[in-house]
Amino acid sequence: MKLKILAPLSLAFIGRCSAGGNPTCCQQLTSVFPALVYFPNSTAYSASLGEYFTEQEFSITPTCFFHPFTPAEIATALPILSASNCPFAVKSGGHGIWGGLANIQDGVSIDLAEFNGVDVDGGEQGTVARVGVGMKWGDVYDFLGARGLAVVGGRWGSVGVGGLILGGGISFFSTRKGFACDTVVNHQIVLATGEIINANATSNPELWQALKGGSNNFGIVTRVDLLAFPQGDFWGGLIINPFSEEAFEHFTNALHIFSSDPEYDENASLIFTYNFDSSTRTWIIISNVQYTSIAGYPSNLEPFTSYEPQLINTMRVSNLSDFAITNSEGEEEGTTRSLYFTRTYVSSEVLIRQIFEIFNSTVYNTLSIIEEDVTWGITAEPFPPILTQYGKLNGGNILGLDPSDGPLILFLATVTWHDSVNDLPITQAIETYFSQIDTLSKSLGLYNEYSYLNYAYKDQKVMKGYGKENLQQMKSLSKQFDPEGVFQRLVPGGFKLDD
Ligand SMILES: Cc1cc2nc3c(=O)[nH]c(=O)nc-3n(C[C@H](O)[C@H](O)[C@H](O)COP(=O)(O)OP(=O)(O)OC[C@H]3O[C@@H](n4cnc5c(N)ncnc54)[C@H](O)[C@@H]3O)c2cc1C
Numbered sequence: 110m111k112l113k114i115l116a117p118l119s120l121a122f123i124g125r126c127s128a129g130g131n132p133t134c135c136q137q138l139t140s141v142f143p144a145l146v147y148f149p150n151s152t153a154y155s156a157s158l159g160e161y162f163t164e165q166e167f168s169i170t171p172t173c174f175f176h177p178f179t180p181a182e183i184a185t186a187l188p189i190l191s192a193s194n195c196p197f198a199v200k201s202g203g204h205g206i207w208g209g210l211a212n213i214q215d216g217v218s219i220d221l222a223e224f225n226g227v228d229v230d231g232g233e234q235g236t237v238a239r240v241g242v243g244m245k246w247g248d249v250y251d252f253l254g255a256r257g258l259a260v261v262g263g264r265w266g267s268v269g270v271g272g273l274i275l276g277g278g279i280s281f282f283s284t285r286k287g288f289a290c291d292t293v294v295n296h297q298i299v300l301a302t303g304e305i306i307n308a309n310a311t312s313n314p315e316l317w318q319a320l321k322g323g324s325n326n327f328g329i330v331t332r333v334d335l336l337a338f339p340q341g342d343f344w345g346g347l348i349i350n351p352f353s354e355e356a357f358e359h360f361t362n363a364l365h366i367f368s369s370d371p372e373y374d375e376n377a378s379l380i381f382t383y384n385f386d387s388s389t390r391t392w393i394i395i396s397n398v399q400y401t402s403i404a405g406y407p408s409n410l411e412p413f414t415s416y417e418p419q420l421i422n423t424m425r426v427s428n429l430s431d432f433a434i435t436n437s438e439g440e441e442e443g444t445t446r447s448l449y450f451t452r453t454y455v456s457s458e459v460l461i462r463q464i465f466e467i468f469n470s471t472v473y474n475t476l477s478i479i480e481e482d483v484t485w486g487i488t489a490e491p492f493p494p495i496l497t498q499y500g501k502l503n504g505g506n507i508l509g510l511d512p513s514d515g516p517l518i519l520f521l522a523t524v525t526w527h528d529s530v531n532d533l534p535i536t537q538a539i540e541t542y543f544s545q546i547d548t549l550s551k552s553l554g555l556y557n558e559y560s561y562l563n564y565a566y567k568d569q570k571v572m573k574g575y576g577k578e579n580l581q582q583m584k585s586l587s588k589q590f591d592p593e594g595v596f597q598r599l600v601p602g603g604f605k606l607d608d
Pocket of ligand 1: 564
């Protein structure tokens with residue numbers, strides 16, 4: 110179905126809105142959708158707010174939440190918001206990290222939670238799962254698992270479909286199938302003009318490519334059609350080792366060998382983390398390991414699964430839902446302040462060692478200035494060429510990654526704390542840390558421009574990291590599909606094309 114509603118002429122409006130907004134925006138929406146607009150003190154408003162993962166997002170209070178059920182309702186709402194220059198935010202699962210990413214103070218937050226349908230069908234392209242963006246990955250896996258199927262999606266069951274897939278999407282299956290976005294065969298998207306279109310290999314193919322990493326820069330995606338595949342139980346779980354100098358030597362070497370293996374085993378997936386608890390001043394080492402075939406205990410994962418002593422070992426054969434749900438256990442939405450910051454470098458034992466050692470110094474330097482208990486983590490996720498090849502193989506994405514970049518490792522710093530007074534010292538510590546690592550990696554010839562959008566901090570130049578040509582392409586597509594620049598100037602949350 111194609112539905113076009115002409116946008117009224119917008120007022121001349123230059124620049125990007127950061128907050129505030131026209132108080133009549135919510136009233137205008139209410140007059141058209143009396144049952145879909147929710148204000149503070151309503152149950153639905155609280156429910157939407159309660160879905161945000163971080164305290165920074167949870168503490169932002171939009172004037173109203175708009176809860177559409179259909180693309181047509183969004184198609185009616187967007188021209189209204191555009192015509193009155195109403196700042197708005199777009200939320201799917203609410204698991205983005207920084208405050209203002211998917212929520213907006215005194216603006217309109219569009220909550221896509223009602224886009225929660227999934228079905229599966231066989232067609233020319235094989236088995237395709239049509240997934241509503243408001244779904245959580247755990248629910249998608251439950252539905253598909255009951256049919257012996259899986260898709261490439263998040264590894265934490267609580268994470269939303271929309272944000273993850275539009276920013277890339279790292280999965281247990283990524284070395285077998287690519288980023289989650291590489292498996293999208295069709296996006297259903299509502300443009301700012303009110304047009305509802307499909308973007309796929311034959312219809313709006315350039316937009317289809319740009320949505321594979323382009324996030325909320327072009328419109329509101331309401332459904333993604335994903336390649337599904339048969340998947341049985343597999344082997345995976347968590348190993349936690351206590352920190353020791355010997356363990357540090359062992360894992361530094363193991364991580365490099367695993368990440369740069371020219372014969373990288375496509376079934377193997379690793380999330381490797383050093384975690385520091387400032388209350389006990391202890392480091393632990395966490396290997397979140399999956400081997401997505403029933404043939405368990407592969408030798409390339411042994412350095413992570415067999416190293417002793419171990420504090421915890423949950424390795425088992427189970428299903429995708431179980432692994433994803435277990436990862437999310439213990440999450441308490443909206444209660445903790447968080448910072449994620451990410452960079453990507455070519456794998457090298459020398460650099461890996463420095464990345465962990467300098468992180469340790471960074472953390473220790475904060476102990477005298479931050480009084481509350483803080484948890485610090487530095488995580489490594491290998492991006493071998495067999496992963497980055499799927500962009501091109503599946504019709505192209507916009508991420509700017511290529512197998513010729515070599516065996517990359519994504520590094521993610523995560524910090525959690527409670528008191529907002531510590532926002533600044535923590536942010537400064539992490540920014541300084543990564544600028545040191547950037548400099549070091551450049552001097553070693555191991556620098557890579559790419560930063561993963563879904564883990565990036567708001568000041569990071571994510572879109573520039575996709576490369577000049579890709580950025581230019583996105584800008585020209587933005588002009589074509591969003592001629593009034595609504596998603597650039599009225600949606601401040603996210604990584605914009607001029608950032
Ligand atoms: C506990 C946890 C586990 C995670 N695990 C993984 C993982 O395994 N793999 C991985 O790759 N990432 C992971 N992430 C990162 C995750 O991909 C991002 O946080 C992602 O943004 C979450 O998607 P969401 O729909 O919940 O986000 P939201 O917070 O709802 O949205 C994030 C951004 O996407 C935009 N957006 C969302 N939906 C739409 C839409 N339909 N149309 C247009 N724009 C939209 C929003 O405007 C916002 O800017 C994890 C994060 C957390 C907190």
